[in-house]
Amino acid sequence: MIIDKLIENVVRSKNHSVIGLDPRLEYIPQYIKEEELGSTDGYAKGVANSFLRFNKELIDSLYDIVPAVKPQIAFYEQYGPEGLRCFTETCSYARSKGLIVIGDVKRGDIGSTAEGYSDFFLGAKEYSAATDLITINPYLGTDSIAPFIKDCAQNNKGIFVLVKTSNKSSIDIQDLMADGKKIYEHVADLVVELGRAHVGNSGYSFVGAVVGATFKQDAEKLRRQMKQSYFLVPGYGAQGGTAQDAAACFNKDGLGAIVNSSRGIIAAYQSSEFKDRFNEGQFAEAAREAAIKMRDDINQELQKQRKIAW
Amino acid sequence: MIIDKLIENVVRSKNHSVIGLDPRLEYIPQYIKEEELGSTDGYAKGVANSFLRFNKELIDSLYDIVPAVKPQIAFYEQYGPEGLRCFTETCSYARSKGLIVIGDVKRGDIGSTAEGYSDFFLGAKEYSAATDLITINPYLGTDSIAPFIKDCAQNNKGIFVLVKTSNKSSIDIQDLMADGKKIYEHVADLVVELGRAHVGNSGYSFVGAVVGATFKQDAEKLRRQMKQSYFLVPGYGAQGGTAQDAAACFNKDGLGAIVNSSRGIIAAYQSSEFKDRFNEGQFAEAAREAAIKMRDDINQELQKQRKIAW
Numbered sequence: 001m002i003i004d005k006l007i008e009n010v011v012r013s014k015n016h017s018v019i020g021l022d023p024r025l026e027y028i029p030q031y032i033k034e035e036e037l038g039s040t041d042g043y044a045k046g047v048a049n050s051f052l053r054f055n056k057e058l059i060d061s062l063y064d065i066v067p068a069v070k071p072q073i074a075f076y077e078q079y080g081p082e083g084l085r086c087f088t089e090t091c092s093y094a095r096s097k098g099l100i101v102i103g104d105v106k107r108g109d110i111g112s113t114a115e116g117y118s119d120f121f122l123g124a125k126e127y128s129a130a131t132d133l134i135t136i137n138p139y140l141g142t143d144s145i146a147p148f149i150k151d152c153a154q155n156n157k158g159i160f161v162l163v164k165t166s167n168k169s170s171i172d173i174q175d176l177m178a179d180g181k182k183i184y185e186h187v188a189d190l191v192v193e194l195g196r197a198h199v200g201n202s203g204y205s206f207v208g209a210v211v212g213a214t215f216k217q218d219a220e221k222l223r224r225q226m227k228q229s230y231f232l233v234p235g236y237g238a239q240g241g242t243a244q245d246a247a248a249c250f251n252k253d254g255l256g257a258i259v260n261s262s263r264g265i266i267a268a269y270q271s272s273e274f275k276d277r278f279n280e281g282q283f284a285e286a287a288r289e290a291a292i293k294m295r296d297d298i299n300q301e302l303q304k305q306r307k308i309a310w
Numbered sequence: 311m312i313i314d315k316l317i318e319n320v321v322r323s324k325n326h327s328v329i330g331l332d333p334r335l336e337y338i339p340q341y342i343k344e345e346e347l348g349s350t351d352g353y354a355k356g357v358a359n360s361f362l363r364f365n366k367e368l369i370d371s372l373y374d375i376v377p378a379v380k381p382q383i384a385f386y387e388q389y390g391p392e393g394l395r396c397f398t399e400t401c402s403y404a405r406s407k408g409l410i411v412i413g414d415v416k417r418g419d420i421g422s423t424a425e426g427y428s429d430f431f432l433g434a435k436e437y438s439a440a441t442d443l444i445t446i447n448p449y450l451g452t453d454s455i456a457p458f459i460k461d462c463a464q465n466n467k468g469i470f471v472l473v474k475t476s477n478k479s480s481i482d483i484q485d486l487m488a489d490g491k492k493i494y495e496h497v498a499d500l501v502v503e504l505g506r507a508h509v510g511n512s513g514y515s516f517v518g519a520v521v522g523a524t525f526k527q528d529a530e531k532l533r534r535q536m537k538q539s540y541f542l543v544p545g546y547g548a549q550g551g552t553a554q555d556a557a558a559c560f561n562k563d564g565l566g567a568i569v570n571s572s573r574g575i576i577a578a579y580q581s582s583e584f585k586d587r588f589n590e591g592q593f594a595e596a597a598r599e600a601a602i603k604m605r606d607d608i609n610q611e612l613q614k615q616r617k618i619a620w
Binding site (some may be wrong): 022024043044072074075077078079080081082083084085088106107108109110111112113114116117119120126127129137138139140141142143144162165167168169170171172173174176177178179183186187190 | 332334353354382384385387388389390391392393394395398416417418419420421422423424426427429430436437439447448449450451452453454472475477478479480481482483484486487488489493496497500
């Protein structure tokens with residue numbers, strides 16, 4: 001089951017983080033942009049080719065020390081068909097390096113529409129993307145999750161359902177209180193119920209949850225409520241979540257969560273912390289150093305809390 | 311404002327419906343599939359080319375009698391970059407014929423991610439899709455709607471926020487009761503609040519709402535709650551909603567809603583009602599007849615209820 005394979009990757013690399021491959025033009029070194037945007041094939045193709053070069057160098061620099069990557073599709077879709085080509089090629093390249101690929105797509109629809117999305121992201125067709133797990137939006141209810149689960153079971157894939165997101169206004173809907181429970185707790189119940197039949201050897205289900213690192217107490221509560229669900233945890237680093245916050249998303253077995261960082265890793269060479277030691281030609285090395293620092297930060301905190309997986 | 315232009319199109323065509331351009335291989339006539347899938351450029355490209363031919367013939371047959379089309383992106387994204395190319399070309403072609411293009415994309419994300427989606431669907435860049443309005447998922451709260459509204463104001467675009475969807479399990483989350491109101495009513499409040507500053511000459515806002523035709527009483531309640539929001543109404547026809555149900559989504563001025571039908575129109579030639587009179591080569595004519603029937607069905611019901619716009 002894919003969730004067991006994710007955990008294998010985590011244990012092998014001794015790393016609980018996932019790198020968000022969220023390319024933006026301002027992160028791309030000047031020399032790449034000059035070469036790629038100067039081509040005559042159109043602007044979108046030039047951007048897509050820039051992103052692909054950037055991503056491949058990042059993957060080459062990171063694949064032996066991280067278990068997974070998470071491309072956020074919006075940054076690709078923005079540039080249309082060429083962008084989506086870059087997305088699929090990025091996914092394929094990451095998978096060829098042994099990485100688990102989490103497509104952050106937040107799709108949510110019903111019936112044949114959900115089947116269409118699922119066929120692309122969780123399918124086994126020649127035209128399907130090389131994503132292993134994707135994120136799903138639950139606002140439309142069970143109908144909008146079930147079609148994805150069917151494909152997961154068939155094609156060895158998985159999903160993370162949005163439960164409690166890391167952004168400030170997640171409280172607008174997710175924190176409303178209904179029948180003595182917050183909406184995100186109702187969604188958590190749904191996730192538990194839908195995931196129960198799909199638990200792997202590791203004890204975790206391929207129906208996981210997105211739980212932000214920015215609301216620590218909510219995360220602690222959800223951790224107790226959803227023992228068998230793996231958490232995909234946004235909000236660490238740039239969004240203000242600390243290792244201590246993220247650690248709340250882990251079980252006592254030292255597993256149960258994979259913590260995302262995007263800009264803090266892929267654009268590390270531009271940060272005040274790294275920019276004196278790395279020039280833009282060394283963006284991938286800076287990313288590697290930032291990824292090691294993040295790995296150690298989380299591992300140290302987990303050790304302190306005696307949540308130890310190895 | 312785009313919402314005024316949508317209404318102009320509605321009034322000119324005396325038609326409150328929007329045609330869902332949701333192509334699936336089983337709807338495509340055999341002779342098109344044989345020609346396009348036989349090409350040597352790969353399966354996905356063959357499918358995309360089939361869809362594009364199908365869509366263009368439908369648009370040619372419908373553009374003078376309907377105000378808008380609504381391509382659901384899942385059916386295109388399913389086939390990767392080639393599918394997305396078909397989506398963008400379909401949108402451009404529909405717009406070139408004077409149709410309003412509603413991208414049913416149900417995107418929902420925050421910050422720079424939302425900006426990426428918005429730049430593609432509601433942007434004015436050379437690489438932006440020719441969509442005039444899109445659907446938005448509100449589960450992440452205000453943060454996930456605001457970036458889209460900014461682009462709408464700048465580029466004369468609009469959105470429909472999912473409020474109460476037409477599927478059976480929409481009750482799972484949307485009908486939970488919090489502080490004396492259902493979740494979808496809380497979302498409706500958000501939509502009203504966010505849309506207030508963006509009302510056009512018609513009296514309607516470019517921040518609209520998705521309200522299903524399958525829950526008539528909910529629709530009546532929402533209609534009262536959201537007087538200035540245009541409703542995009544799924545669920546008519548194939549999903550079981552009647553003209554009477556859909557009419558609940560209209561205001562007394564005979565406006566306020568645009569009713570979608572997809573399969574019932576674009577695959578009409580396969581339906582028991584039309585298949586004796588139309589062969590597959592006449593799929594576009596069958597679609598036209600089905601569209602006229604739907605137009606008249608809704609208009610008659612509105613007249614009966616004295617909700618008359620012309």
